[in-house]
Amino acid sequence: MKILVGVKRVVDYNVRVxxxxxxxxxxxxGVKMSINPFDEIALEEALRIRERGQASxxxxxxxxxxxxQAQLRSAxxxxxxxxxxxxxxxxxEPRDVARTLLAVIRQEGIGLAILGKQAIDDDAGQTxxxxxxxxxxxxVSFASKVEIKDAxxxxxxxxxxxxxxxxxxxxxxxxxxxxxxxxRYIKLPDIMKxxxxxxxxxxxxxxxxxxxxxFKVLKTEAPPQRSRGIMVKDVPELIAELKKRGVLS
Amino acid sequence: xxxxxIVADHDGAxxxxxxxxxxxxxGRLGGVAIHVAVLxxxxxAMAQQVAAxxxxxxxxxxxxxENARPLAAVLAPQVAKLAAGYDYVLGPSNTFGKDxxxxxxxxxxxxxxxxxxxxxxxxxxxxxxxxxxxxITVESxxxxxxxxxxxxxxxxxxxxxxxxxxxxAGTDAELPTHTRFVSLSAANNDRPDLQSAPRVVSGxxxxxxxxxxxxxxxxxxxxxAAVGASRAAVDAGYxxxxxxxxxxxxxxxxxxxxxIGISGAIxxxxxxxxxxxxxxxxxxxxxxxxxxxxxxxxxDLFKVVPELTAALGG
Numbered sequence: 001m002k003i004l005v006g007v008k009r010v011v012d013y014n015v016r017v018x019x020x021x022x023x024x025x026x027x028x029x030g031v032k033m034s035i036n037p038f039d040e041i042a043l044e045e046a047l048r049i050r051e052r053g054q055a056s057x058x059x060x061x062x063x064x065x066x067x068x069q070a071q072l073r074s075a076x077x078x079x080x081x082x083x084x085x086x087x088x089x090x091x092x093e094p095r096d097v098a099r100t101l102l103a104v105i106r107q108e109g110i111g112l113a114i115l116g117k118q119a120i121d122d123d124a125g126q127t128x129x130x131x132x133x134x135x136x137x138x139x140v141s142f143a144s145k146v147e148i149k150d151a152x153x154x155x156x157x158x159x160x161x162x163x164x165x166x167x168x169x170x171x172x173x174x175x176x177x178x179x180x181x182x183x184r185y186i187k188l189p190d191i192m193k194x195x196x197x198x199x200x201x202x203x204x205x206x207x208x209x210x211x212x213x214x215f216k217v218l219k220t221e222a223p224p225q226r227s228r229g230i231m232v233k234d235v236p237e238l239i240a241e242l243k244k245r246g247v248l249s
Numbered sequence: 250x251x252x253x254x255i256v257a258d259h260d261g262a263x264x265x266x267x268x269x270x271x272x273x274x275x276g277r278l279g280g281v282a283i284h285v286a287v288l289x290x291x292x293x294a295m296a297q298q299v300a301a302x303x304x305x306x307x308x309x310x311x312x313x314x315e316n317a318r319p320l321a322a323v324l325a326p327q328v329a330k331l332a333a334g335y336d337y338v339l340g341p342s343n344t345f346g347k348d349x350x351x352x353x354x355x356x357x358x359x360x361x362x363x364x365x366x367x368x369x370x371x372x373x374x375x376x377x378x379x380x381x382x383x384x385i386t387v388e389s390x391x392x393x394x395x396x397x398x399x400x401x402x403x404x405x406x407x408x409x410x411x412x413x414x415x416x417x418a419g420t421d422a423e424l425p426t427h428t429r430f431v432s433l434s435a436a437n438n439d440r441p442d443l444q445s446a447p448r449v450v451s452g453x454x455x456x457x458x459x460x461x462x463x464x465x466x467x468x469x470x471x472x473x474a475a476v477g478a479s480r481a482a483v484d485a486g487y488x489x490x491x492x493x494x495x496x497x498x499x500x501x502x503x504x505x506x507x508x509i510g511i512s513g514a515i516x517x518x519x520x521x522x523x524x525x526x527x528x529x530x531x532x533x534x535x536x537x538x539x540x541x542x543x544x545x546x547x548x549d550l551f552k553v554v555p556e557l558t559a560a561l562g563g
Contacts, residue, residue, distance in 0.1 A: 011379070016382070016515065017379045017382050017383060019382075019383045026378075026379060026382075026383050093360050094351070094360065094361070095354070095355060095359070095360045095361075098355065120379070120380065121378065121379060122378050123363065123364065123377065123378055123379070123380065123496075124361070124363045125347055125351070125363055126351035126354070126360075126361050126363060127351075128351075129321065129348065129349075129350075129351035129352045129355070130351045130352065130354065130355035131355075132322070132352065133325060133351075133352040133353075133355035133356050134355050136425075137427065138322050138425070138427045138428040139321060139322060139348070139352065139428075141321070141344075141347065141348045142344060142347075142348070144490070154431065157344075158344070158490055158491065159260070159344040159345075159348075159433075159491075160260075160265075160343050160344045160345070160444060160491065160499070161260040161433065161435055161491075162433055162434050162435040162491055163433070163434045163491075164430075164432070164433045165430075165431040165432045165433075165434075166320070166428060166429065166430060166431060167428075167429045167430075167431050168427060168428050168429070169427040169428075172427075178480075178490075178497050179490055214359065214360040214389065214390055214393065215360060215362070215387050215388065215389055215390075216387070216388040217385050217386070217387055217388075218373070218385075218386040218387070218388050219385065219386040220378075220383050220384070220385050220386075221383070221384050221385075221386075222382075222383065222384070223377070223381055223382065223383070223384050223522070226522060226527070226540075226541040228539065228540050228541070228542070229527075229542055229543035229544055229545065230543070230544060230545070231539075231544075231545045231546070231547065232544060232545070232546050233546075234546070234548075235546075235553060235556045235557050235560055236560070237546075238528070238544065238546050238557065239557070239560055239561065241544050242505070242526070242528070242544065245526055245543075245544075247448075247504055247505040247525070247526045248472065248505070248561070
């Protein structure tokens, strides 16, 4: 079985993003870029499945400009067997990402796709579910535990009311939640080895996909800030203040 | 008149808290007919609850055994069929809607607006990106069904006081058998629901152990509050992950939020910024939580919290 892992290049999660004063977006110049953290978790899970002997190959796939090769090399250094970059300079909406990944899945004969549950830039959280719909296959979003036996995956997912376990027939799409695993660190020799691993570059036209963007971003603004309130010195003062505000009786 | 279809959230047993918020959001679209679809089994009690919410014109009930559990792969083809003729298809941005709605959108051949937080016009909406560090205004195309998940913390729940017609709705959608429910291990249910409780007490890493969290439970029980936690406390194993408040956990908007021993990482603040009153108790005067707290108290939580609990007693 081949596993596809989606890789998105995003602003590193440690960077505090700033909105440009003219409202045209967030400032990305000179900002550190990384693999979307949920995608790293997805990749780690794929590697573990392969290491258990339940997958033959892990293919990391990204869509974006040439710069994204850096993140694909990181994915290779983590342990992916090969990478595919679908070159595209335009911004791509989640549905178009799903359509593109589906084209790769069909071309590669993928048996399991593991994606991050959301990207930490647009926070859309749509691609995995859309891919599963278009592929007409099962989806398990927000996974915190994955077990595979024969052609069935038993997956535990984090839902608002607790932990839900589903059983799905493969092929399927799984999206990773935060607690699925802790991704491994990349060691220096792995980086050297990754340089020799195959990274294929293709494009949307070759895959037969044409983008169909639907939404227009009119404006980007900073969120309204809460202002600093008052400080109280002890418990009686705190209780008095809360009673005054009517939040405690 | 535009038509809105809302998909009611449930966990198999009970109606969720999201649908009433979606009704309020739908009302903001102005001059719309609001229909709510309940896909469940049994569905009658949930349908009646929904019919009693003000603003609902009609409740469509699809009761079939396959809908006993809200499996996206099973519900989505039915919702997609029901969606014919609707201008808007909405679901709550909780795990029910986040799982289901993108699958519905893809089946309808359209994109989705996630976490819709304000309606600026019939085709213009605001939503957060970058964990709420930026807000974008998005324009959707006219003449295309808009699928969206509603950020529940941004809208009040619709009041009780309606009497909508309840209609059985069937669809000839073919349902897959490739996805099967195995089990649900429910979280501790004898406290108020974290997502909808008017009061929430949360603990952070400073609690130091799972056992020390009993201080938080005692205070919460004293004031009838739900209990939450920071990601650091969850990662440290003090409490289960369904108690996590923040961008990657639950986004909440209680009237009172008490952050105890929580430093206030940006991802946590994102989850509470719609709370009406934020109280912070922390021994570190420089903790970022104080920058957003309405009332702050610098002190050792192991002294302050028991004192507070005792003072609020009897």
